[in-house]
Amino acid sequence: MFRTVRSRVVAVMVAVAAALGGLVLAAPTAQAAPSDCTSYLAENGYSTTDTNLACTVGGTGLPLDSLLCRLLLTNVSAVPPAVAQNACSLAKS
Template sequence: MRRPLRARLAAAVVTAAAVGGTMLVTAPSAQAAPSDCTSYLASQGYSSTDTNLACTIGGSGLPADQLLCRVLLMNVSSVPALIADNACRAAKA
């Protein structure tokens, strides 16, 4: 069962705000790995702004980026754990 849109958006905003400030300070270099993550998720039937955000965070190089990626995918986008793990690993590659 999917969570209401308001709850999903609130979780995404809180996570993005927590990570976003650090991302602005560290300014990681652009890389193609997050697109590998989003492509994998799309091939599995998961494509949304939430999944794009999770993949970007997963490839950011920030502390706990893989954990945040999985949390967003599983709890906000309702992606199964195995698919979320594979996608977040692809974002880091």
């Protein structure tokens, strides 16, 4: 059952990413550092494709980037909320 829920969450996030794709292409270049986010997560034992995607989303500079970053990390990658908050903050620096 967990696998089904996870696959649905991933499908929703892919749909959101696809919908925002045009916005990402049109967004101005941000001074974000997704690599700081992924490094922080790796130091805390979280290093997957999902975490890389979350950090990339978190560094886009779009209005809901931090929220989407935290949602991906906590709901898809099972990262604790405090760690997710710090990681997503690093993606914006």
